[in-house]
Amino acid sequence: MNITPACSVIIPTYNRAALLRRSLEALTAQDIGTDAFEVLVVDDGSDDGTADVMAEFTDRLQVRYFFQPDEGFRVSAARNMGIRHAVSDVTVMVDCGVLLHSGCLRAHLRRHDNEQPAAVIGYVYCFNLSNEDAERMRQTLDFDDVDATIARLRREGRWLDLREEFYARHPGPLRDLPAPWSLYWTCNVSARTSQLRRVGGFDEAFTTWGAEDIDLSYRLHRDGAVFVLDRDAGAIHYPHAKDWSHNSQLAARNRRYVAEKYDTPVTRLLAVEPMISLFEINEILIAGAHDATRTEARA
Template sequence: MSRPTTCSVVVPTYNRSRLLSYTLEALTAQDLPADRFEVLVVDDGSTDDTAAVLDAYRGRLDIKGLHQPDEGYRVAAARNLGIAHARNDVCVLLDSGVLPHSGCLRAHLDSHRADQQPRAVIGYVYGFNLDNEDAEVITSMVDPHDADAAIATLAADGRWPDMRDDFYRRYDDDLSTLPAPWTVFWTCNVSARTAQLRAVGAFDEAFRSWGGEDVDLGIRLQLAGARFEVNRAATALHYPHDKAFADHMATLVPNYCYIADKYDTPTIRLLPAIPTVNPFNLNEVAAFLDLPRCADVLAARS
């Protein structure tokens, strides 16, 4: 298997043209040569000026706009459309409003070139707030048109590290031996080999509400042998936008129940207990209970 040298950046969007423009602007500043990455923006039926934003970046990026009709929440299907059209070795999955550092794409590729084992790479994300509670302060501190400077500002301030940082440090950023590394595989800034994403079926399009579709994909990547790791050089800023975590929780728990029923292994059965079982402690709970590896449970059934 050849070492990956190119990537396809898949960005789903829905009526977030301003946030999308920040993401695209940051992608124009990547230190990876322009002929080694493409950008696939998948519009989930927007009615704002998303098309005009895309047009503004043609010629500045190797960019392709894909569109699906607005039939409700279909981010899984949107990402799959991007993955299906990807031409390159690795897919980097970003959200609209996530601003990658100039070295972000190169760092993702560096992880995938480390050896022949496929990887599920988790990039580092500054500024993520569950309820957007610090939005006003963060937006007053950073310039969304200069991702590197914005990230440097937040890193120096120290108040908004990646909210998973304590979890990462517990394992020295190497999540490969954990029973459930997929608990933190959040597709705001992650990557995997394009061929492996397709081989595992990409995203499950049964997810039609917020939450869990990325964890579900992470489970299948682990079952297919992907090594999970954090790459802090694959850094990005999550620029604040309107959201309500309480509303998200209302759909997240049913989606986790769906995942638990889908795989029905003892470790994955812990998912619906979130938030009672903290996602950052789920691996310790699985170890304490001496639960069998998911791959072993599923292999025994086959």
């Protein structure tokens, strides 16, 4: 008898075979057991042996592999493919190269027990904008023991989630924030599969890096999702090459697209120049320094 998994884990990837292996290896250690979840690896046109890496785990995970031709940056389309094929009521979205704590999926699932749909934000250690601490991380941290490393980072207060400073300033529930959707970054989040489909999934007009996740989360917010932070849904962002200067330029363009797409007082803040941080959006609204309401009409 086939039993529907409790959650579907979607991992989009492109030419990151080694990082994918690390993400899948961490999933084999989930304390809910590998029979309790499925993994959907969606390949955006890799040519580096990604399919071979995925095949290594077919007897260790309930994993399915989907491939789309390389037609440029199409992470939105890749995630949508995963959402379309997910069989579980809850979808967990994880970036390739993110290593989940053994209790991460359990923590995500417990937040979806309520009748009202939740948009759960997990906690991500070791995320640098420009990978500036990558070498020190590799030299001092044991990425083969995710749980022990997270325990150490938590104990020492090192390389905490990039959003931690904001969380510390605003320790109340995320649902009390005027724009909790701005903190929903798809490196480690979850939502109900039915709601993801109802709001239309990811906008596939995003064909460069950045903002496709907050575009989705803005629609989840307007559709009634309650945003929740769960530090027990912990993960490590394995250090790998990236260029924040280049990425920030792409993100600025995409944020302008989001601002124009919805044209609401809140989303217009995304287009302010010079670009303000996603944290500042909430603080501007909290301070009442912008003519925007906290409760926009639900779509």
